[in-house]
Amino acid sequence: MKTIILFAMLASLVCMSCTHKRQQAQQEAIPDKELFIMESSDTVAGIQDASVHKYSITYDTPECYLWYVMDLPDEYQDRPISMWMERPIYGENVHLINVFVSNPTSTSLMYGRGWAVERWNGEEWVMAKTKGDIAWFDDGFNKQKAPLLYCFSLPIDRYYHLSKGKYRISKSFYAKREEIKLNAEFEIK
Known part of the structure; x- marks a missing residue:
């Protein structure tokens, strides 16, 4: 026994x-590339390529590339649900792009793995050139809390070829079963 x-x-x-x-x-x-994480002048951390320091990113939700979530700072409380880039301009060799989403409402947001990059061709937004086929599982994640600030650190060079031009990242969120499609524009120079 x-x-x-x-x-x-x-x-x-x-x-x-x-x-x-x-x-x-x-x-x-x-990530595939070596990264150096450093503080920037605003409330978020900047990520720059470096060959001497190698850090991994510990994601809050790796499936969605959600780096971190925090209570929404007061400065974002009066805005609508919105998404923006960490910087408006990136170089052609960019590896990761940080995308912020603010939800000032009292309703938590549901989100999935999917995100897309589109390029402005002078007349309309078209799908950016990909490095193969891209497919995302249709699932839903929810922090069950609001208001929140989300930071997604997207490995853009893993999925897309980005030459000089104007781009936007699109990502869908859901609140009370209604889709909220958000876009954030940036340039590659």
């Missing part, structure tokens, strides 16, 4: 250890 109890305890310990390691592996996503 003692052997059975000892075996059951050992098996439980092994299972808990494996589960903990799997959760850690899911939480940490390491």
